[in-house]
Amino acid sequence: MIDETKQQAAIDYILGELSPADAAAFEKALGQDEELRQFTKELTDGVASIALAAPSIRPRPELLSRIQKKIGLSNRSKIVTLSFLPWALAACLAIACLILALNTLRTKSLIAELRERDLLVHLQIAALQAQSDSYARTSAVVVWDPQKQEGLLRLSSVSAPEAGHDYQLWIIDPAQKTPVSAGVVTVGKAGVANVEFRPVRQVSAAAGFAVSIEKAGGSTVPQGQIVLAGR
Amino acid sequence: MDEADQYNVDLVRRIAQGDQSAFALFYSRLSPILYGVAFRMMNDHGDAEDVLQEGMAYIWRKANSFDASRSSAFAWAAMIVRNKAIDKLRARRRGERLRERVKGSSDLSSDQDDTSALEPLFREQRNQVRSVLSQISPDQREALELSYFSGLTHEEIAAHLGAPLGTVKARIRRGVLQLRKLFQREV
Numbered sequence: 275m276i277d278e279t280k281q282q283a284a285i286d287y288i289l290g291e292l293s294p295a296d297a298a299a300f301e302k303a304l305g306q307d308e309e310l311r312q313f314t315k316e317l318t319d320g321v322a323s324i325a326l327a328a329p330s331i332r333p334r335p336e337l338l339s340r341i342q343k344k345i346g347l348s349n350r351s352k353i354v355t356l357s358f359l360p361w362a363l364a365a366c367l368a369i370a371c372l373i374l375a376l377n378t379l380r381t382k383s384l385i386a387e388l389r390e391r392d393l394l395v396h397l398q399i400a401a402l403q404a405q406s407d408s409y410a411r412t413s414a415v416v417v418w419d420p421q422k423q424e425g426l427l428r429l430s431s432v433s434a435p436e437a438g439h440d441y442q443l444w445i446i447d448p449a450q451k452t453p454v455s456a457g458v459v460t461v462g463k464a465g466v467a468n469v470e471f472r473p474v475r476q477v478s479a480a481a482g483f484a485v486s487i488e489k490a491g492g493s494t495v496p497q498g499q500i501v502l503a504g505r
Numbered sequence: 506m507d508e509a510d511q512y513n514v515d516l517v518r519r520i521a522q523g524d525q526s527a528f529a530l531f532y533s534r535l536s537p538i539l540y541g542v543a544f545r546m547m548n549d550h551g552d553a554e555d556v557l558q559e560g561m562a563y564i565w566r567k568a569n570s571f572d573a574s575r576s577s578a579f580a581w582a583a584m585i586v587r588n589k590a591i592d593k594l595r596a597r598r599r600g601e602r603l604r605e606r607v608k609g610s611s612d613l614s615s616d617q618d619d620t621s622a623l624e625p626l627f628r629e630q631r632n633q634v635r636s637v638l639s640q641i642s643p644d645q646r647e648a649l650e651l652s653y654f655s656g657l658t659h660e661e662i663a664a665h666l667g668a669p670l671g672t673v674k675a676r677i678r679r680g681v682l683q684l685r686k687l688f689q690r691e692v
Contacts, residue, residue, distance in 0.1 A: 282674070285681050288584070289652055290591060291659055304575070315575055320685040322580030324653045325587070326631040327638055328545040330537040337554055338532055345562045347525050422526055472533060475512040491628055 276313045284314045288321050400483050402504035408433075414502045416483045418445075423477060427459065427485075429467040429502075435487050441501075442492045445473050446482040458492040459485065481505060513578035514571075521568035528565055535579065536561075538627065539586045546590040546654050556593055560586035587653065594656030637687040645680035652677050 276284070286292045287300045304311045402414035412432045418425035427443055435441055441461065444453035456471040482505035487498040513534070519527035539560060543553035563585050571581050638646055651662045663673040 281682065282678055285678055288681075289659075289677070290588060311574060316685050316689065317681055318576040318584065319580045320688040321653065321681055322576065322583040323630070323634045323684070323688055324638070324649070325538055325542045325583040326627065326634045328538075328541045328654070330541040330627075330631075331544055331553075332537050333540040333554065333557060337557065338529065338536075340554075341532070341558045341561045342525075342528075344558060345565045347528070347565075423530065472530060474534070476515055494629055 276310060280310060281313075284310070284317055288314070288318050398480055400504045402483060402485060402502040405500050405503055409501050412502065414485065414504070416443075416504075418480050418483070420477065420480060424470065424472045425456070427456075427467065427469045427471060427483075429459065429461065429469075429485075430465065432461055432465050432467065434461050434465075438490050439487050439498070440490050440492055441467075441485050442488045442496070442498075443469070443471055444484045444486065444496055445477050445480050446484065446505075447477045447479055448481050449478045450475070452495045453484065455492060455494065456483075458488075510577045510579060513582075514573050517564075517568050517571045517578045517581070520565060521571070528561075531564070531582075532561060535582055539582060542583060542586055542654075543590050546587070546594065546656060552593060556586060556590045559589045559593075563589065591656040634688075637684060640687055641680050641683050645676045645683070648673055648676040649680040649684070 283292070283296075283300055287297055292300060304314060398416075398418040398420065400416045400418070402416065404410045404412055409432065413428075413430045414432075415428050416425060429441075432441075441459040443456040443459055445456050446453050454473045454475050454477055456473045457469070459467050459469050461467045482503060484496070484500050484504075485502040486496045486500045488496070489498070513531070516527045516531040516534075520531060536557065540553060540557050543556040543560070544550065547553045547556060560582070564582060571578065575581075576584070641649070648662060648666070651657060651665070652659065655662070657665065659674055659677065660670055663670040666673060
């Protein structure tokens, strides 16, 4: 049982109200008292959750580069942001879209040839198939880089979902109980979507990809109709 | 620990090993929330950018000090950014009127709220947190939010609210304990 004095000390510690000496003493106590440590962790997680109540604001895209520069990281392709995906991914998507416009047999042989030439050695390409007649004319291609845990999705000839709904991309990872969300997909007026995505969790192996119709803003697990899928 | 935070923990561990991609991913996932907190506290985009920059630089340098037995990775990052904002607020406090600093501080709604910047899981958690906060009495919530976002010490909050220090501390304590209880139940 954590008495009131310790409770107050834990709260003051979390909120930064303790003097440096008192904070050091409290940290020492944390190292020796498992119950106090668990209690303080629960308080910390609870207090930090208040951050989620604040309005979320996307920072300017260039801020990441500024931060990377400040801490001495280079802007090499290893450091990528959603706005600056490596050219190789984009190029592979273009190649994939081009070859998917050709017949399937030729597509497979061309991909095999590119793989042999190491051009696509680390990348996974999937053409998603329509799961209902409404999407029979839709072309959907995913290029996935498992090393960098990022990818590109291109949809064309797809209509916008009904009001109050969004398309959402999922990655099927056999190591996980549920598909991993790769984010909401916004379709432009021309019926085209080009989306750079990163999954919300680490994907150990992408066994397949799917697009579903979810409530606006997306879901944590797929609940709506799967309209496109492939591997 | 839920899957999303496990992923955050994995990213922090990779950052500790100098993995720059993990750093970019971590930033990509959390920056809308962390920047929202920084802006809520600083009320200025330039200062909020400075705070986020200092916070992320600290995360890069000190990722190896993260201890999952003491907090979630999200809480660790949020508290770092909050502490950076408090440092900055306290550094610029001279000459500034207290009343101006805490103006509107209990208002967590904003026309700048970019919900679409959040991943679905965070959106769900946000709804739960707001629900939890709505269950806390108004005076406790006000004291809690002032304590979290304003950068004021408890003594300053007491002065601002015109309440005895002991009363303010008790409100904050009860609010935090209730938040912990409700958070455990709902989140």
